[in-house]
Amino acid sequence: MKIKHWADVAAQPAEGLEGVTVRWVIGEGDGAPHFAMRVFEVQPGHSTPYHNHWWEHEVFVLQGRGTVVSANGETEISAGSVILVEKDEMHQFRNLGD
Numbered sequence: 001m002k003i004k005h006w007a008d009v010a011a012q013p014a015e016g017l018e019g020v021t022v023r024w025v026i027g028e029g030d031g032a033p034h035f036a037m038r039v040f041e042v043q044p045g046h047s048t049p050y051h052n053h054w055w056e057h058e059v060f061v062l063q064g065r066g067t068v069v070s071a072n073g074e075t076e077i078s079a080g081s082v083i084l085v086e087k088d089e090m091h092q093f094r095n096l097g098d
Contacts, residue, residue: 002030006039019046040093042066047094059083064097 004025011021019042026037039062042048050069059068065078069092076096077083085091 002026009039011041014040014048017046017048019043020048042093042095044095044098048092050090050092052088052090054087056087056089057085059085059093064095066093066095066097068093 006023006025009023009025011023014020014022021041023039023041024036025039026032026035028036040048042064059082061077061079061081061083063079065076067074068077068083071090077093
């Protein structure tokens with residue numbers, strides 16, 4: 001078992017994304033070859049790309065406010081929001097806060 005605080009993991013620039021960092025808080029280096037837990041930080045006025053992938057993922061918003069964009073439109077999200085992005089679903093996260 002490994003226990004750590006997410007804020008103790010160094011933030012790295014997300015590859016190819018201005019204004020977005022990622023913290024790989026659980027991954028292969030922790031003994032989890034089939035799972036990754038990441039903490040993304042999206043700076044004000046920035047977003048992740050509108051994209052999809054073959055795996056589903058779950059998102060828990062720690063702080064701030066923004067929107068999640070899908071083929072069905074935009075939905076506001078804020079601290080405490082929980083989002084399930086299904087496999088192959090187009091999606092994007094935008095920071096609307098300051």
